Amino acid sequence: MKSLSSLQQLIEAFRHLPGIGPKSAQRMAYHLLQHDRDGAQQLSVALANAISSVRHCERCNTFTESEVCEMCSDQERDASLLCITETPADQMMIEQTLTFKGYYFVLMGSLSPLDGIGPKEIHFDKLIKRATDGIVKEVVLATSFNNEGEATAHYISEMLKVRGIRVSRLARGVPVGAELEYVDVGTIARAFLDRRST
Amino acid sequence: MKSLSSLQQLIEAFRHLPGIGPKSAQRMAYHLLQHDRDGAQQLSVALANAISSVRHCERCNTFTESEVCEMCSDQERDASLLCITETPADQMMIEQTLTFKGYYFVLMGSLSPLDGIGPKEIHFDKLIKRATDGIVKEVVLATSFNNEGEATAHYISEMLKVRGIRVSRLARGVPVGAELEYVDVGTIARAFLDRRST
Numbered sequence A, B: 001m002k003s004l005s006s007l008q009q010l011i012e013a014f015r016h017l018p019g020i021g022p023k024s025a026q027r028m029a030y031h032l033l034q035h036d037r038d039g040a041q042q043l044s045v046a047l048a049n050a051i052s053s054v055r056h057c058e059r060c061n062t063f064t065e066s067e068v069c070e071m072c073s074d075q076e077r078d079a080s081l082l083c084i085t086e087t088p089a090d091q092m093m094i095e096q097t098l099t100f101k102g103y104y105f106v107l108m109g110s111l112s113p114l115d116g117i118g119p120k121e122i123h124f125d126k127l128i129k130r131a132t133d134g135i136v137k138e139v140v141l142a143t144s145f146n147n148e149g150e151a152t153a154h155y156i157s158e159m160l161k162v163r164g165i166r167v168s169r170l171a172r173g174v175p176v177g178a179e180l181e182y183v184d185v186g187t188i189a190r191a192f193l194d195r196r197s198t
């Protein structure tokens, strides 16, 4: 056998995708070459285009093709509020709720020391610079409620509070529409502790 | 919003991969752009190379970069035997058993009328031409033992037998190393009917 064939190289390249093992990589390569060469062509071009044009917003760190993203360029938002999310997808979810009219900062991850993801990897210096611009009054932490997200929220909260920034966290509690019987005990316990007067 | 951004186009393009929904496509795009731009570049180039250089072997129909693949070019094999598989992966499995020294024909699929996969899609004309070269004496059907594979084997068997070609099928039976207690009843029934004198 000489060096890897184009087919073998393609199968190897698919292994770069998250969660794709050798069997899936092979299936993807076979499928595209056998049934969807137009799709393969589109994917090749889309990858090349994205690599060359997608970068991080100077202000909020999300993916964008400009220096500053569309949302950060929107002058109609409340500059005193800054919401912190782990991913652009989380940011979009919050936008869809129509409950938040401030700006965002996207960490592009969450603290996970065991995986080598520390403050540097979640762009902590950029966040501090953004949050201490003198205009931001409150930072809303919207990281996930799993272990990494909670640790990330705790760390950022401590670092911002010593700098005099007010920090809040999305409320935990019973999901809207849920029947108590089917909600886990931890969630009910938290909802009890955080109960609000009506 | 203007036309789709490079990021959105990339997410759409990942949908061409089998079994990839919108969430997975987004996760793949984010992952490559955030953590593995070299991998994205490799995948882009590998796709373009494979599209331009991978084609089907003139003789056995498998993927190759030449007119005739390496295995078909091997003069040491037994030209009287032709083994039919559904995929190049199945072909490789049989090669690894070291029990077969003939040539192959790869259908690149199996009959599935409900999915629009008929004789044309499994390259039936090419197979007939290959099997009736006057040198092939026996065709070994190594399609899968699921419904589509069995139907494909049955169809090909009928079409080759009327053309005077001897046709055989891989034996069904109890897997090597299996304890009878844990083998399904259908397999045991088949092994009983196909029992061999010792």
Ligand SMILES: [Zn+2]
Residues within 6 Å of the ligand: A057, A058, A059, A060, A061, A062, A068, A069, A070, A071, A072, A073
């Ligand atoms: Zn931005």
Ligand SMILES: [Zn+2]
Residues within 6 Å of the ligand: B057, B058, B059, B060, B061, B062, B068, B069, B070, B071, B072, B073
């Ligand atoms: Zn061949």
